[in-house]
Amino acid sequence: METTPHRSAAELSPALSMPPRTGHEGPILEVFDLAKSLPGGRQLFSGLTLQARAGEIVAIVGESGIGKSTLLNILAGLDGFDRGDVRVEGESIRELDEPARTRLRRERIGFVFQAFHILPYLTLRQNVALPLALVSSKGEALERRADALLEAVGLGTRGGDYARDLSGGELQRVAIARALVHEPALILADEPTGNLDPETAARVLALFADSVRRGRSAAVIVTHSHATAAIADRVLTLSAKGLGETRSGRDGLS
Ligand SMILES: Nc1ncnc2c1ncn2[C@@H]1O[C@H](COP(=O)(O)OP(=O)(O)O)[C@@H](O)[C@H]1O
Numbered sequence: 001m002e003t004t005p006h007r008s009a010a011e012l013s014p015a016l017s018m019p020p021r022t023g024h025e026g027p028i029l030e031v032f033d034l035a036k037s038l039p040g041g042r043q044l045f046s047g048l049t050l051q052a053r054a055g056e057i058v059a060i061v062g063e064s065g066i067g068k069s070t071l072l073n074i075l076a077g078l079d080g081f082d083r084g085d086v087r088v089e090g091e092s093i094r095e096l097d098e099p100a101r102t103r104l105r106r107e108r109i110g111f112v113f114q115a116f117h118i119l120p121y122l123t124l125r126q127n128v129a130l131p132l133a134l135v136s137s138k139g140e141a142l143e144r145r146a147d148a149l150l151e152a153v154g155l156g157t158r159g160g161d162y163a164r165d166l167s168g169g170e171l172q173r174v175a176i177a178r179a180l181v182h183e184p185a186l187i188l189a190d191e192p193t194g195n196l197d198p199e200t201a202a203r204v205l206a207l208f209a210d211s212v213r214r215g216r217s218a219a220v221i222v223t224h225s226h227a228t229a230a231i232a233d234r235v236l237t238l239s240a241k242g243l244g245e246t247r248s249g250r251d252g253l254s
């Protein structure tokens, strides 16, 4: 763990401020009657419906192998589906061609992959800055924002280190910083605290909650952790029949 004093994302807000997003009305994420089967023919789920509004965190739980990671990949336009549709800020993933889907993903989606996908031969700062570099911010502003995010996940002094030397928990925090750096409309995170000690998990969950609620984005977080479910507005269980309500409201957790 880092020993540098932690500043909250709000305190970092000057460096964290990004241009406002285009004013989309309605839910940020809308999923209609989604069905997915695997290449061998096995059906993972069907009739899956989901909405996430600006400022809302949805947690998804479900047994291993049920299709949680596959669902997140579909929401990001990284995997196909058999029926239904996914709309991000009103744009239909089904109707977009591949270049437009790539643009949508770069500009409006932040993804924390279960396996991190951090590039080992880039520094932490370069890894975190990558989404911004892809959407055209440049130079010092880009580095300042990458550093602000690294500080928010407790890696403020490590921006110049190479990612190849990091532990799993450190890689996970870099992945979280990278997913938030461009203030995406939709944040998708696959077990984002699975490698973190409780104290560090609490810190990054606070960052998630702050980014979503202040940034008016929406988040879908796959999790097994009670701490993550506790920051969610809704906890939904994935099964072959789609997503079912587990409980509602942040205070509903027993
Ligand atoms: N590309 C693929 N080809 C075949 N099977 C896959 C593919 N991707 C995932 N699966 C299978 O789909 C099921 C759901 O996987 P996954 O979405 O990773 O589940 P979860 O994240 O809920 O543990 C698993 O049985 C997995 O083996």
Ligand SMILES: [Mg+2]
Pocket: 068, 069, 070, 114, 190
């Ligand atoms: Mg998974």
